[in-house]
Amino acid sequence: MLETLKKHLTQTSFKTQLLLLFVMGLSILAIVVTLATTVSTHYLMENMFITRNKILVEAFAKQSTLALLYGSEENSRDAVRIVSAFQSVEYAAIHEVNHKRLFEYGKSVPGIDLPPPYPIQKELDAHWVFIEPVVVMNPIDKEPSNGGGQSNQKPQFLGYVKVLVSKSELQTIQSTIVLSNGLIIFILSAILYFIFRKLVNQMVEPLQTLTRTMKKREEGQTGVRASLQGAKELHTIGEAFNQMINVLEEREEALIKEMHSREKAEENVRQHQRELAHFSRLKTMGEMASGIAHELNQPLAAIVNYTGGCLERLQTEQTVPEFVAVVQKINDQAERAGAIIHRLKDFLRKGNAVTESVDVRLAIENVLKLIECELNQYEIKWSVQANECPKALMDKTHFEQVTLNIIQNAIEAMKENTEGKARLLTITVGLSGKEMVEVSIKDTGPGIPPEILEKLFEPFFTTKEEGMGMGLSIVSSILESHGGRIQVSSMVGEGAMFKLFMPGEGIRDK
Amino acid sequence: MQLFFRRCLLLIFGFWSLGLCAEPQPISVIYPEANAPFKDIYDEILSGIQAHLSFTPPMLRVGTTIQENVGAWLTQQNSKVVITLGSKSFEAVQKTASPSFSMVVGAVLFPPTGLDAAHSGSVITISYAPAPQLLFQRLKRLFPTVQNIHVVYNPELNDWLIKEALKTAEEMGLKLNAEAASDLKAGANAYKNILDAMPSSKSALWILQDNRTFNEAAMLPDILSKSWDKKLIAFSSSLAHASKGVVFALYPDNRKLGERLGKISKEVLEQKYTGTRLMSLSDTKAALNTRTADHLGLKVTREVMEEFDLTFPPQG
Numbered sequence: 001m002l003e004t005l006k007k008h009l010t011q012t013s014f015k016t017q018l019l020l021l022f023v024m025g026l027s028i029l030a031i032v033v034t035l036a037t038t039v040s041t042h043y044l045m046e047n048m049f050i051t052r053n054k055i056l057v058e059a060f061a062k063q064s065t066l067a068l069l070y071g072s073e074e075n076s077r078d079a080v081r082i083v084s085a086f087q088s089v090e091y092a093a094i095h096e097v098n099h100k101r102l103f104e105y106g107k108s109v110p111g112i113d114l115p116p117p118y119p120i121q122k123e124l125d126a127h128w129v130f131i132e133p134v135v136v137m138n139p140i141d142k143e144p145s146n147g148g149g150q151s152n153q154k155p156q157f158l159g160y161v162k163v164l165v166s167k168s169e170l171q172t173i174q175s176t177i178v179l180s181n182g183l184i185i186f187i188l189s190a191i192l193y194f195i196f197r198k199l200v201n202q203m204v205e206p207l208q209t210l211t212r213t214m215k216k217r218e219e220g221q222t223g224v225r226a227s228l229q230g231a232k233e234l235h236t237i238g239e240a241f242n243q244m245i246n247v248l249e250e251r252e253e254a255l256i257k258e259m260h261s262r263e264k265a266e267e268n269v270r271q272h273q274r275e276l277a278h279f280s281r282l283k284t285m286g287e288m289a290s291g292i293a294h295e296l297n298q299p300l301a302a303i304v305n306y307t308g309g310c311l312e313r314l315q316t317e318q319t320v321p322e323f324v325a326v327v328q329k330i331n332d333q334a335e336r337a338g339a340i341i342h343r344l345k346d347f348l349r350k351g352n353a354v355t356e357s358v359d360v361r362l363a364i365e366n367v368l369k370l371i372e373c374e375l376n377q378y379e380i381k382w383s384v385q386a387n388e389c390p391k392a393l394m395d396k397t398h399f400e401q402v403t404l405n406i407i408q409n410a411i412e413a414m415k416e417n418t419e420g421k422a423r424l425l426t427i428t429v430g431l432s433g434k435e436m437v438e439v440s441i442k443d444t445g446p447g448i449p450p451e452i453l454e455k456l457f458e459p460f461f462t463t464k465e466e467g468m469g470m471g472l473s474i475v476s477s478i479l480e481s482h483g484g485r486i487q488v489s490s491m492v493g494e495g496a497m498f499k500l501f502m503p504g505e506g507i508r509d510k
Numbered sequence: 511m512q513l514f515f516r517r518c519l520l521l522i523f524g525f526w527s528l529g530l531c532a533e534p535q536p537i538s539v540i541y542p543e544a545n546a547p548f549k550d551i552y553d554e555i556l557s558g559i560q561a562h563l564s565f566t567p568p569m570l571r572v573g574t575t576i577q578e579n580v581g582a583w584l585t586q587q588n589s590k591v592v593i594t595l596g597s598k599s600f601e602a603v604q605k606t607a608s609p610s611f612s613m614v615v616g617a618v619l620f621p622p623t624g625l626d627a628a629h630s631g632s633v634i635t636i637s638y639a640p641a642p643q644l645l646f647q648r649l650k651r652l653f654p655t656v657q658n659i660h661v662v663y664n665p666e667l668n669d670w671l672i673k674e675a676l677k678t679a680e681e682m683g684l685k686l687n688a689e690a691a692s693d694l695k696a697g698a699n700a701y702k703n704i705l706d707a708m709p710s711s712k713s714a715l716w717i718l719q720d721n722r723t724f725n726e727a728a729m730l731p732d733i734l735s736k737s738w739d740k741k742l743i744a745f746s747s748s749l750a751h752a753s754k755g756v757v758f759a760l761y762p763d764n765r766k767l768g769e770r771l772g773k774i775s776k777e778v779l780e781q782k783y784t785g786t787r788l789m790s791l792s793d794t795k796a797a798l799n800t801r802t803a804d805h806l807g808l809k810v811t812r813e814v815m816e817e818f819d820l821t822f823p824p825q826g
Contacts, residue, residue: 065725136728137725
């Protein structure tokens with residue numbers, strides 16, 4: 001119960017809580033006041049009722065004096081007429097000294113024949129009984145002294161009167177008073193409630209305004225300030241809020257400036273990274289230049305041969321169909337040379353990175369074609385194993401650059417192998433988990449010592465005499481910028497294996 | 511020097527006065543302590559006593575309780591005659607003093623009772639009850655047609671007065687119908703019967719000061735109401751009744767009463783007193799209720815009013 005109340009109180013507004021407390025207080029006050037008034041009024045009215053009836057009975061007794069002196073019914077009736085005018089008087093009787101009833105009015109009830117001494121005042125269930133003696137005061141001596149003004153009289157008992165008064169009148173009056181009290185208190189409470197409600201509204205309004213201001217701020221509006229009104233505490237809260245907002249807005253402004261400068265810095269970094277990658281590719285091309293020249297030499301030599309053959313045939317006047325076959329071969333070789341140039345051009349393309357869907361296997365084969373000459377030169381056998389044909393989400397050129405860099409390193413490592421050990425380059429394409437594409441490039445080179453492994457991706461770290469030490473660092477940063485990563489494992493004398501992880505496209509759906 | 515002589519003379523006169531006061535006087539007075547308005551009554555009586563005597567009698571005022579020193583005081587005074595006013599004073603003397611002096615009793619309604627044999631011969635009482643003769647004379651003067659007078663009395667208290675009244679009535683040619691009643695109830699019924707049966711013009715009701723047969727608070731309003739309705743003549747021995755509605759009443763002239771007490775005391779002292787031992791009050795004043803008189807058909811002329819000391823309602 002208490003918990004429910006607590007919970008309710010925490011969920012209701014301050015205004016409702018104030019009103020609830022006031023209503024509770026007012027209700028308790030109303031109940032207490034009604035009860036107290038009722039009890040006090042009850043006793044007051046009862047005392048007044050008794051006193052009034054006592055006076056009435058005393059007057060009745062006085063009026064009955066003559067009736068008892070005369071023993072007259074007529075005089076008795078006159079006396080009773082006065083007392084019977086009161087509605088609550090249900091029974092009245094005049095008795096002589098010997099208890100003989102001289103006259104009676106109304107209906108008697110049992111239990112009211114009470115012995116002297118009189119006067120008697122007794123409460124029954126539904127009535128009050130009053131018995132008052134009828135006495136006359138006789139002067140002992142009618143003379144001037146009379147005890148010097150003091151009573152020098154002797155009472156003479158003539159009889160008594162008996163009056164039965166119903167409590168119904170008293171009960172009706174008491175009920176009316178209770179009802180009136182209740183009604184007055186209810187009306188008063190209602191008036192007080194409305195007055196208090198108005199006051200609470202006035203008290204709470206600044207708080208609500210402050211809450212609305214805070215809400216606006218929460219929704220993101222700027223420049224909002226609390227208006228300082230209401231109680232002293234609310235002033236303090238408003239001032240604190242305004243101060244807090246001032247500080248917050250200053251910090252926000254600083255943060256925005258910081259963000260802008262950071263974005264600018266990041267853009268610069270990205271720009272440098274792009275330029276670095278391009279530079280790296282140019283360098284790679286430079287390193288590959290003799291291989292490419294050799295590569296291009298073959299189709300060009302073939303074109304020269306075929307062109308010389310065509311010239312001899314033209315001099316020997318052979319038939320056209322033979323020319324077609326030769327020209328076809330010239331064309332093929334020229335296309336081959338063009339493709340080589342095209343791949344080079346693609347590789348050296350300079351521009352912003354564009355995340356796209358890259359067919360990993362196809363991209364790897366392109367790279368292998370670029371470097372095929374070197375592979376063949378150093379008698380390296382390669383294989384691409386791909387159970388799946390996944391697509392990676394990254395810039396295609398960057399992927400090719402990463403792959404080429406790792407393969408070139410593998411070639412570099414294996415070409416030094418002069419111990420007759422087979423030179424094998426094994427590339428495996430697969431999935432890693434549900435989101436990543438995994439490409440493993442394994443060589444049979446001398447392997448990488450553990451102390452070097454730790455520093456392998458640090459910038460400007462190299463084991464080559466002519467190297468700059470930026471290759472693997474760029475590879476690592478390219479992959480990280482695309483949400484991927486690179487791992488390396490190696491056993492000295494056995495070779496090394498690089499694992500490239502890149503975000504894959506549509507892998508989760510599979 | 512003159513001042514010195516004057517002071518010496520005053521001192522000598524003071525000692526002489528003290529010597530006079532200290533000298534035993536043959537008549538002394540005992541009266542009760544009373545507050546206003548009763549004190550004025552006693553003062554008037556005392557002034558009457560003093561006016562008649564050639565000397566200032568020693569006076570003792572007794573309180574509401576009987577004082578032990580009354581006897582000693584009386585012994586010291588060694589008076590031959592003691593005037594007592596009111597029943598309390600009489601009782602004080604009776605209970606504490608030795609019977610070596612005569613007593614003159616005043617300001618009591620009824621003759622004192624309980625006196626021992628030795629005392630009874632030396633007590634003379636003047637009742638506060640107005641003399642029937644004076645009442646009847648005034649009645650006849652106002653209402654000459656009246657022939658019958660009705661009265662209710664208690665024999666133990668007022669037998670002496672009724673005897674005097676019967677005698678007076680007979681002398682005046684009136685018939686007095688005196689109804690004896692033993693108690694208040696009998697008295698009330700007697701009054702009721704009288705009022706029911708009484709003819710209006712030739713009869714009159716005399717309301718006597720008799721505590722045992724008449725209660726003023728309970729009975730007077732009814733008696734006056736019936737008298738008014740039936741135009742009956744009601745007169746009384748009490749001044750208060752005149753103010754409430756009886757046509758006339760006689761009441762004591764206290765100053766004259768005092769003078770009479772002084773005169774009788776002196777006569778007793780000089781052993782010249784030959785009067786009765788118990789007498790009604792002959793020194794009276796009269797009060798008239800003009801409204802009732804008018805209602806009864808009495809022509810209240812200036813001459814009539816001059817015969818009365820008081821009128822009700824008071825005349826401007």
